[in-house]
Amino acid sequence: MENKHHVPQNVIDAFHMMWDTFPERARLIHKDRTVLAVNRAAEKIGMTAGSHCYDGSPRSAHRGCLANKALRENAGMYSASPEGTRMPFWIPVDGVPDVYVHFSIPSPVVPASDTEKGNE
Numbered sequence: 466m467e468n469k470h471h472v473p474q475n476v477i478d479a480f481h482m483m484w485d486t487f488p489e490r491a492r493l494i495h496k497d498r499t500v501l502a503v504n505r506a507a508e509k510i511g512m513t514a515g516s517h518c519y520d521g522s523p524r525s526a527h528r529g530c531l532a533n534k535a536l537r538e539n540a541g542m543y544s545a546s547p548e549g550t551r552m553p554f555w556i557p558v559d560g561v562p563d564v565y566v567h568f569s570i571p572s573p574v575v576p577a578s579d580t581e582k583g584n585e
Contacts, residue, residue: 470495476561477502484566491568493558494518496536501564518567531555535565545572 480502484491490507492500498517519527531542535555543554552572558564
C-alpha cells in the first residue's frame with residue numbers, strides 16, 4: 466500500500482521498526498512538510514500522520530529549519546533550536562527522494578560555532 470506521496474509501505478514500516486522505541490518524538494516527513502509517520506513518543510503528545518510538521522507550533526520554532534538543505538545535499542543535518550534547549554536533526558532517507566526523518570533531543574547549551582553541522 467502506498468500513500469499519496471508514493472512512499473512505499475515498507476519505508477513507513479521501517480521507520481516504525483527503527484524509531485518507535487526512540488524516547489523522543491520522531492517523524493517521517495515529505496518535502497512538502499506532510500508528516501508520513503510518527504513514532505510512539507510523537508503520538509503520545511498528539512502528533513499525527515497526515516498533518517504538517519509545522520502544525521501546532523509557533524513560526525519561531527521553525528527558524529533555522531535545515532530540511533531543504535538536508536534534502537538538497539542528501540546529507541544529515543543538525544543545529545540548535547532558537548532557544549538552545551533542543552538539538553534538532555534532519556536525516557534524508559537513503560533511496561527515497563524527498564523524504565526525511567526529523568527528530569530533536571534535549572540539549573545542553575550548544576556553542577554558537579557548533580550550531581550547524583553537516584555530515585562530516
